[in-house]
Amino acid sequence: MGSSRLRAAGDWLEQRLGLRPLFEGSAGHLVPSNASSWWYVFGSATLVCLVMQIATGICLALVYVPSADQAWESLQHLDFEQPFGWYLRGLHYWGSNFMVALMTLHMIQVFLFGAYKYPRELTWLCGCLLFLCTLGLAFTGQVLRFDQNAYWGLGIGVSIMGRIPLLGESLTSLVLGGPILAAETLTRFFSLHVFVLPGLVITLVVLHLRMVLHNGINEFPTRGRGVDPETYDAEYAELIERTGEPFFPNAIHKDLLFSAVVIGSILACAAIFGPKLPNGPPDPTLIDTVPRPDFYFLALFSVFALLPPYMETFLIVYVMPVVVLALFAIPFVSRSGAKHPADRPVAVAGVVLVMTTVMTLAVLGLSSDWSPHMDAWKSVAVPVEMVEGRSPLELRGAAVLQAKQCRNCHALDGSGGKRGPDLGDVATRLTEDQLIRQVLQGGGNMPAYGKNLSPPEVAALVAFLRTLSPADAAIAQNSADPLGG
Amino acid sequence: MSDEPREPMPPPALPPVTRRSFLFKLGLGLNALAAALVAVPLIGYVISAVVQTRADQAWIPLGSIGDFPERQTRLATYRNPFRVAWDGTTADIPCWVRRVGGERFQVFAINCAHLGCPVRWFPQSGLFMCPCHGGVYYEDGRVASGPPPRGLFEYEYKVSQGSLWVRGGRVPTLSQTV
Numbered sequence A: 001m002g003s004s005r006l007r008a009a010g011d012w013l014e015q016r017l018g019l020r021p022l023f024e025g026s027a028g029h030l031v032p033s034n035a036s037s038w039w040y041v042f043g044s045a046t047l048v049c050l051v052m053q054i055a056t057g058i059c060l061a062l063v064y065v066p067s068a069d070q071a072w073e074s075l076q077h078l079d080f081e082q083p084f085g086w087y088l089r090g091l092h093y094w095g096s097n098f099m100v101a102l103m104t105l106h107m108i109q110v111f112l113f114g115a116y117k118y119p120r121e122l123t124w125l126c127g128c129l130l131f132l133c134t135l136g137l138a139f140t141g142q143v144l145r146f147d148q149n150a151y152w153g154l155g156i157g158v159s160i161m162g163r164i165p166l167l168g169e170s171l172t173s174l175v176l177g178g179p180i181l182a183a184e185t186l187t188r189f190f191s192l193h194v195f196v197l198p199g200l201v202i203t204l205v206v207l208h209l210r211m212v213l214h215n216g217i218n219e220f221p222t223r224g225r226g227v228d229p230e231t232y233d234a235e236y237a238e239l240i241e242r243t244g245e246p247f248f249p250n251a252i253h254k255d256l257l258f259s260a261v262v263i264g265s266i267l268a269c270a271a272i273f274g275p276k277l278p279n280g281p282p283d284p285t286l287i288d289t290v291p292r293p294d295f296y297f298l299a300l301f302s303v304f305a306l307l308p309p310y311m312e313t314f315l316i317v318y319v320m321p322v323v324v325l326a327l328f329a330i331p332f333v334s335r336s337g338a339k340h341p342a343d344r345p346v347a348v349a350g351v352v353l354v355m356t357t358v359m360t361l362a363v364l365g366l367s368s369d370w371s372p373h374m375d376a377w378k379s380v381a382v383p384v385e386m387v388e389g390r391s392p393l394e395l396r397g398a399a400v401l402q403a404k405q406c407r408n409c410h411a412l413d414g415s416g417g418k419r420g421p422d423l424g425d426v427a428t429r430l431t432e433d434q435l436i437r438q439v440l441q442g443g444g445n446m447p448a449y450g451k452n453l454s455p456p457e458v459a460a461l462v463a464f465l466r467t468l469s470p471a472d473a474a475i476a477q478n479s480a481d482p483l484g485g
Numbered sequence B: 001m002s003d004e005p006r007e008p009m010p011p012p013a014l015p016p017v018t019r020r021s022f023l024f025k026l027g028l029g030l031n032a033l034a035a036a037l038v039a040v041p042l043i044g045y046v047i048s049a050v051v052q053t054r055a056d057q058a059w060i061p062l063g064s065i066g067d068f069p070e071r072q073t074r075l076a077t078y079r080n081p082f083r084v085a086w087d088g089t090t091a092d093i094p095c096w097v098r099r100v101g102g103e104r105f106q107v108f109a110i111n112c113a114h115l116g117c118p119v120r121w122f123p124q125s126g127l128f129m130c131p132c133h134g135g136v137y138y139e140d141g142r143v144a145s146g147p148p149p150r151g152l153f154e155y156e157y158k159v160s161q162g163s164l165w166v167r168g169g170r171v172p173t174l175s176q177t178v
């Protein structure tokens, strides 16, 4: 009796809402049974991150003040006074990290499984746009932290844009909202971060999902079987006919489990590591700062440090857009053929190559050895064994080495800047004449110190450097000198 | 199929203009016009930052020249001439002032010519060093080493009534120096 009443009530509602066809066309659509795979969980997990970002983002916007003179203070308030403020900031920060990471995994999986091939070219294109928009959200979000890193990070962004011929100047003003980074810059980025980009992302996600439903989820690839656009549609229809099952509730369990793990991880990371705190007020006159981007842009940051200078502008202005276009063009260039990764060694090698490069660059960016250690000259002492038993002249040289900021770029047995070579064994590599020449004239990425060192200082410095060699190593000698001379 | 001789086909006629189709087209046209009218102020509003309606540089005093000792380089700060009340600390722009001698100065932008990081002056070694990618400049702003493609950006300056003035107000980049 009770259940038939319930059914009647359900029917009554269904008659008015008409949800069943909607359900059958969406969550209940048929998927090939082999598409219920652990490999297929990254897309839905990215979507879950997006939902979390929207929820936490709306909450943060209730308190955050997007004004250049108060943004930083409002973050302090969020982090230390607002109940759960630090935790929501943590969730939003870690959510963004997870979203970028999962989206990347999703993209790699789609690429390796050949899922971008006929008839899913536009789905891939849409996904690429989503990727760019998400990175845009990551960058604009980093600016909203409006601290020293944000200020100088934007400065870096603007300098990059300034290298674009003809358009550079206009683009800079468009991004900054004027000729200089100021109040209007922050409100621009706020508007981009909370209105423009999320709106775009939501629209693109809808389109992306619509195409997934319309073309069907990619079947799990089979070795030796490729896509032939002539016959694919019929084959896919036949596969659905044979093995199709509704995504909800039959095939969704792995997505559900994985999403729960992802949410749990974000909650845990936010609880354990907390949010990324702003690193100092956005006061440009506080110049004792070493700007570093968030993780997703570290690889790019490294590229700019490691490229030979003559290639930089060329790479930024011409190569980067070509790389992005190439990403978009993949499904149109490789529209048919093998799908299984084992049949596509070049594709696999490409992914490995790209990911190794990006990760290596990012890890290098973490330590950024190319940056001078700006305080080493006054905070990193000369190791004791390098001054023990030295003559007064040599000790004077050690003092010159510190006072003239050499340590900012040169380490002594590992301590100090890493931009230049470690000087701990320099005596085994350079003769006295070579040392003098190098100090006075510079070269090989070292400034010339000729004008800023007096001859006695040079003599002392070189005398000290000549003592720097491991105990049993031979000292570099001028081969024209008589032995023992 | 019948064998009857068929009437010659009439030329394909345009669908007759009915009241309905006329109003449909009129409606489309009016809405397109309305959209264009809305777009003009919107686009104008957004790109007003690019289309320069006012000067983006102005003469700004940096202080009495007595504040800058001969043959030394000092950090100076000026307030952005085009600031708004809610700029906060971002309105204060630092720069390096080198008094070459007498009334001859060099005023350098704080931004590294490579990618804009703030360069620091080290009087002991007479060098500007950049914390980002290790660009180094000599005291006169020339590149000493590292990736910068040119020397430090230099402000135009003048000395008037015992004060040092610079022309500033925009962020220097390779496509538009200070």
Ligand code: FES
Pocket: B112, B113, B114, B115, B116, B117, B130, B131, B132, B133, B134, B135, B146, B147, B148
């Ligand atoms: S920004 Fe100064 S060296 Fe790169």
